[in-house]
Amino acid sequence: xxxxxxxxxxxxxxxxxxxxxxxxxxxxxxxxxxxxxxxxxxxxxxxxxxxxxxxxxxxxxxxxxxxxxxxxxxxxxxxxxxxxxxxxxxxxxxxxxxxxxxxxxxxxxxxxxxxxxxxxxxxxxxxxxxxxxxxxxxxxxxxxxxxxxxxxxxxxxxxxxxxxxxxxxxxxxxxxxxxxxxxxxxxxxxxxxxxxxxxxxxxxxxxxxxxxxxxxxxxxxxxxxxxxxxxxxxxxxxxxxxxxxxxxxxxxxxxxxxxxxxxxxxxxxxxxxxxxxxxxxxxxxxxxxxxxxxxxxxxxxxxxxxxxxxxxxxxxxxxxxxxxxxxxxxxxxxxxxxxxxxxxxxxxxxx
Amino acid sequence: xxxxxxxxxxxxxxxxxxxxxxxxxxxxxxxxxxxxxxxxxxxxxxxxxxxxxxxxxxxxxxxxxxxxxxxxxxxxxxxxxxxxxxxxxxxxxxxxxxxxxxxxxxxxxxxxxxxxxxxxxxxxxxxxxxxxxxxxxxxxxxxxxxxxxxxxxxxxxxxxxxxxxxxxxxxxxxxxxxxxxxxxxxxxxxxxxxxxxxxxxxxxxxxxxxxxxxxxxxxxxxxxxxxxxxxxxxxxxxxxxxxxxxxxxxxxxxxxxxxxxxxxxxxxxxxxxxxxxxxxxxxxxxxxxxxxxxxxxxxxxxxxxxxxxxxxxxxxxxxxxx
Numbered sequence: 077x078x079x080x081x082x083x084x085x086x087x088x089x090x091x092x093x094x095x096x097x098x099x100x101x102x103x104x105x106x107x108x109x110x111x112x113x114x115x116x117x118x119x120x121x122x123x124x125x126x127x128x129x130x131x132x133x134x135x136x137x138x139x140x141x142x143x144x145x146x147x148x149x150x151x152x153x154x155x156x157x158x159x160x161x162x163x164x165x166x167x168x169x170x171x172x173x174x175x176x177x178x179x180x181x182x183x184x185x186x187x188x189x190x191x192x193x194x195x196x197x198x199x200x201x202x203x204x205x206x207x208x209x210x211x212x213x214x215x216x217x218x219x220x221x222x223x224x225x226x227x228x229x230x231x232x233x234x235x236x237x238x239x240x241x242x243x244x245x246x247x248x249x250x251x252x253x254x255x256x257x258x259x260x261x262x263x264x265x266x267x268x269x270x271x272x273x274x275x276x277x278x279x280x281x282x283x284x285x286x287x288x289x290x291x292x293x294x295x296x297x298x299x300x301x302x303x304x305x306x307x308x309x310x311x312x313x314x315x316x317x318x319x320x321x322x323x324x325x326x327x328x329x330x331x332x333x334x335x336x337x338x339x340x341x342x343x344x345x346x347x348x349x350x351x352x353x354x355x356x357x358x359x360x361x362x363x364x365x366x367x368x369x370x371x372x373x374x375x376x377x378x379x380x381x382x383x384x385x386x387x388x389x390x391x392x393x394x395x396x397x398x399x400x401x402x403x404x405x406x407x408x409x410x411x412x413x414x415x416x417x418x419x420x421x422x423x424x425x426x427x
Numbered sequence: 428x429x430x431x432x433x434x435x436x437x438x439x440x441x442x443x444x445x446x447x448x449x450x451x452x453x454x455x456x457x458x459x460x461x462x463x464x465x466x467x468x469x470x471x472x473x474x475x476x477x478x479x480x481x482x483x484x485x486x487x488x489x490x491x492x493x494x495x496x497x498x499x500x501x502x503x504x505x506x507x508x509x510x511x512x513x514x515x516x517x518x519x520x521x522x523x524x525x526x527x528x529x530x531x532x533x534x535x536x537x538x539x540x541x542x543x544x545x546x547x548x549x550x551x552x553x554x555x556x557x558x559x560x561x562x563x564x565x566x567x568x569x570x571x572x573x574x575x576x577x578x579x580x581x582x583x584x585x586x587x588x589x590x591x592x593x594x595x596x597x598x599x600x601x602x603x604x605x606x607x608x609x610x611x612x613x614x615x616x617x618x619x620x621x622x623x624x625x626x627x628x629x630x631x632x633x634x635x636x637x638x639x640x641x642x643x644x645x646x647x648x649x650x651x652x653x654x655x656x657x658x659x660x661x662x663x664x665x666x667x668x669x670x671x672x673x674x675x676x677x678x679x680x681x682x683x684x685x686x687x688x689x690x691x692x693x694x695x696x697x698x699x700x701x702x703x704x705x706x707x708x709x710x711x712x713x714x715x716x717x718x719x720x721x722x723x724x725x726x727x728x729x730x731x732x733x734x735x736x737x738x739x740x741x742x743x744x745x746x747x748x749x
Binding site for chain 1: 478480481482484486488489490491501502504505506509510512513514515540541542
């Protein structure tokens with residue numbers, strides 16, 4: 077897309093390598109530092125901050141099923157996973173497992189957690205269910221025109237955005253059924269995100285573009301030109317920027333100064349790989365980590381003066397997941413071949 | 428990336444009551460030593476609880492890709508993507524469609540979506556028909572004729588309920604709709620699983636196996652105006668001329684042309700060129716090498732509506748290399 081970065085800074089931070097015999101399908105850190113890893117065999121591996129060489133195996137999903145969705149739970153002390161056995165399960169740091177809901181015969185591949193709203197949402201087929209902190213179902217709706225493909229809470233956890241064919245539906249979490257707002261746009265929407273200021277809902281589309289609705293003034297936006305479907309989106313809070321996968325570099329849309337309409341995206345980390353498959357914005361600094369389909373991982377500043385640090389070299393294995401620890405000192409990488417790379421960046425970051 | 432062979436996908440079509448469920452139950456319960464995931468439609472009647480069964484809703488989506496007849500199964504893109512995350516390679520995926528389903532969106536899904544394409548390959552379309560009721564179904568539903576037209580393999584089921592004469596008539600009607608499909612005659616869908624799954628029908632070399640009917644020029648009364656045109660051409664084909672002709676033909680007539688398939692003798696190539704299309708979407712690749720002692724010719728089959736044999740023959744003849 078843009079000119080190649082001339083000389084990526086090469087840095088070798090302390091790292092740990094782990095290897096599992098199934099694909100990594102999701103990663104998330106717990107608040108106390110444990111890394112939870114979801115696998116294609118339905119297991120979760122808990123990698124403790126002190127004893128990361130000896131991960132603990134938990135089996136929240138049926139053996140042979142795959143973990144399809146994974147997120148840190150409301151309290152930060154556990155994770156929620158969805159599997160292709162149709163179950164949605166909480167696993168805590170000690171490895172205790174509790175089934176939250178089941179969608180028999182369906183793949184539970186979509187979920188979202190809102191710490192501020194104290195809610196978890198999951199979908200199977202056309203149905204969305206909402207659970208509170210205690211695990212009680214507080215709402216359910218199957219009133220969607222197709223299989224639900226994405227869920228996102230607004231920042232306060234008062235509203236839930238649901239993506240599906242033909243657009244998205246916005247619901248109030250207090251009364252899931254009534255007062256739904258339809259956001260229509262022709263085509264297949266495959267993922268959804270809500271901006272951190274609550275003003276904008278964006279979907280990723282089958283047709284390799286993003287579509288957005290600004291809720292404050294009903295303006296819509298389309299961002300096209302991606303080489304592949306956008307599978308990964310993450311927000312930088314200030315200045316508000318959406319970092320996305322789907323190009324040969326990180327494509328970042330600035331939402332300041334009237335953007336993103338009419339403005340080209342910021343493209344960072346170009347010239348280093350073929351396709352960005354995964355992005356994760358640092359929890360504190362304006363920095364993004366990006367994984368490529370050939371295994372590279374870079375960390376770079378989300379600015380025009382791009383500084384790029386290459387952390388992981390190509391090994392022909394697609395990066396599936398990236399996760400930053402709560403304080404942003406550790407970065408976890410998971411690949412399709414079952415490798416987990418854990419970087420300690422407490423002594424240096426590129427910005 | 429560690430290259431693994433794409434997983435073969437079989438699409439199972441057929442009118443309600445033809446015997447699809449019987450066949451699926453066999454695939455799921457028999458000791459065949461292979462691992463097949465089965466995607467069933469939500470109204471299915473599979474009586475087995477099995478982690479290899481996934482429910483789907485037949486969500487047919489229009490693609491905004493400029494191809495006017497291009498519809499895909501959006502739910503399949505997602506379900507197959509998820510199945511491929513599982514540990515351990517599946518031997519195949521079997522997709523059941525409802526009795527009234529048009530097979531085209533299922534087939535087109537495997538051409539259009541890059542992620543699915545990279546890991547799974549449409550192996551064949553299998554259509555089950557009920558010997559006793561086929562004639563009536565062809566009268567009262569256009570879906571039945573389309574399902575036969577699309578098929579690579581056809582199971583004429585419930586054979587015990589018809590006479591030899593009736594069977595001959597049924598086969599003649601099927602052949603008029605689809606001259607190249609492999610036909611199995613069965614009771615309770617009893618055909619070896621190996622003869623149905625992982626056939627590589629879309630590799631097309633198998634078209635040669637049904638050679639006797641391949642060139643049959645026929646004047647049957649056709650069902651729902653679906654006809655087939657089979658062409659044969661001596662002499663080598665100019666690949667550029669052929670590409671230009673077939674692309675333009677499918678672009679303008681792809682709505683009417685349900686399936687097209689061909690094996691071509693390309694000038695300057697030691698290999699057969701095999702090509703196939705579903706409506707406007709086509710793919711072509713090198714096939715088996717020609718043997719030295721083998722006569723080389725080129726064959727094309729079109730199945731669809733409003734086909735003009737003379738026009739197609741003339742267009743194909745104009746692709747000969749100078």
